[in-house]
Amino acid sequence: MSGAFLLSCLLFAAISRRQRGPYMDEAFHVPQAQAYCHGRFLQWDPMITTLPGLYLVSVGVVKPTAWLFGWTGSVVCSAGMLRFINLLFSAGNFYLLYLLLFKIHQKNKAVSGFQRILSTLTLATFPTLYFFTFLYYTDPGSVFFTLFAYLMCLYGNHKTSALLGFCGFMFRQTNIVWTVFCAGNVVAERLNEAWKTELQKKKDEKISSRKGSFADLIRIFQFLIEYLISPKNLVTLTALTWPYIVLVTVFLVFVFINGGIVVGDRSSHEACLHFPQLFYFLSFTVFFSFPHLLTPTKIRKFLLSLRKHPVQYSLIAVISLFLIWKFTYVHKYLLADNRHYTFYVWRKVFQRHELVKYVLVPVYIFAGWSFTDTLKSKSVFWILMYFVCLLAVTVPQKLLEFRYFILPFLIYRLNVPFPSLYRQLLELAFYVVVNAVTFYLFLNRTFQWPNSDEIQRFMW
Numbered sequence: 001m002s003g004a005f006l007l008s009c010l011l012f013a014a015i016s017r018r019q020r021g022p023y024m025d026e027a028f029h030v031p032q033a034q035a036y037c038h039g040r041f042l043q044w045d046p047m048i049t050t051l052p053g054l055y056l057v058s059v060g061v062v063k064p065t066a067w068l069f070g071w072t073g074s075v076v077c078s079a080g081m082l083r084f085i086n087l088l089f090s091a092g093n094f095y096l097l098y099l100l101l102f103k104i105h106q107k108n109k110a111v112s113g114f115q116r117i118l119s120t121l122t123l124a125t126f127p128t129l130y131f132f133t134f135l136y137y138t139d140p141g142s143v144f145f146t147l148f149a150y151l152m153c154l155y156g157n158h159k160t161s162a163l164l165g166f167c168g169f170m171f172r173q174t175n176i177v178w179t180v181f182c183a184g185n186v187v188a189e190r191l192n193e194a195w196k197t198e199l200q201k202k203k204d205e206k207i208s209s210r211k212g213s214f215a216d217l218i219r220i221f222q223f224l225i226e227y228l229i230s231p232k233n234l235v236t237l238t239a240l241t242w243p244y245i246v247l248v249t250v251f252l253v254f255v256f257i258n259g260g261i262v263v264g265d266r267s268s269h270e271a272c273l274h275f276p277q278l279f280y281f282l283s284f285t286v287f288f289s290f291p292h293l294l295t296p297t298k299i300r301k302f303l304l305s306l307r308k309h310p311v312q313y314s315l316i317a318v319i320s321l322f323l324i325w326k327f328t329y330v331h332k333y334l335l336a337d338n339r340h341y342t343f344y345v346w347r348k349v350f351q352r353h354e355l356v357k358y359v360l361v362p363v364y365i366f367a368g369w370s371f372t373d374t375l376k377s378k379s380v381f382w383i384l385m386y387f388v389c390l391l392a393v394t395v396p397q398k399l400l401e402f403r404y405f406i407l408p409f410l411i412y413r414l415n416v417p418f419p420s421l422y423r424q425l426l427e428l429a430f431y432v433v434v435n436a437v438t439f440y441l442f443l444n445r446t447f448q449w450p451n452s453d454e455i456q457r458f459m460w
Contacts, residue, residue: 037077053170162243183244184385
């Protein structure tokens, strides 16, 4: 962790020298944090859409540090000082990822300490997250509090988990979904225990809580409904998850009072049913987890599954085509801002021809199958709960933005079985290359817009 932090500090120094002033969304975040630094807590930039968690934490760290070291003047709450807060969050994320990997895979005795550290280093340098470590964005802090809440949930400290979930919510409102995910972990565990008891009673070994035929899934859903309509079971689950229920209630009150989930500028952040976001997320996951998901063995298994269940896959393909046809939205930012990689993905891939988005359906189906196949070690109730949260956090977003995929990707990647050492090393090498290219483009391939003198840089 110390080594990773030192390397990050060297990279941080290089970036801060090249880009001293606020860049992109920092133009809103930095002045807002500086207003808080000067005690102007009632001042608010209406263009900011998130709650003030980042600014409150920043002031809580920077002001005591400045007092301790005797710093005064413009250095206090400067853009560089505020960005350094995210470097601290990054170190915290490194440690949390290690603890989560240890906790989730503690029963797997075959995993060495070196493999855990290697996986931790890989996830801590996950390109989309790692890039925003060096800018004053909400992402590192949002990930920190969400991962911390998840860790406390796994250890059974649900009141602490809910409190940390509130901190995550203060960084980004959509993090309330991961509070529901923590509560869902508790519920899924209880459901799995009850389902195993049900199987033992019936002595029916043909049904599995992990995988099975369509008929097995129907029986599982019937069991789920019967379990959840029982008042006794509901009381038990409420007693176990009440801290999360309190937080979700606070969230609902906030939405009612605020008139929506977004604070500030709502015109560019309208909720909609953008179902293809799920397909984009699955493609994004296959890209960043290709050593695990895009293997010859996986492809052979998928083709075999395709041959065995042609009707089911045909139905999935038809539904996917319909969702793409009726629910594809293109945000104005995606078409207008050529500083983001998503602009080029959309222009080079999706805008080549009207039919491209439909032609990609087989890719999406493979991505979805491969994604689900790697989670087969989890119970069916956990998988169901995770997919509900995944839909809730991706589908309502109109804008295709890779930052929205960070948390669902990390939680997925934490829960898949440990790959071989070779695949881990390949994944880490890939992340290092992607990061190197990203930072090279950001620092050295600058450009200017025709009507502006400002230097523009490429970024996620």
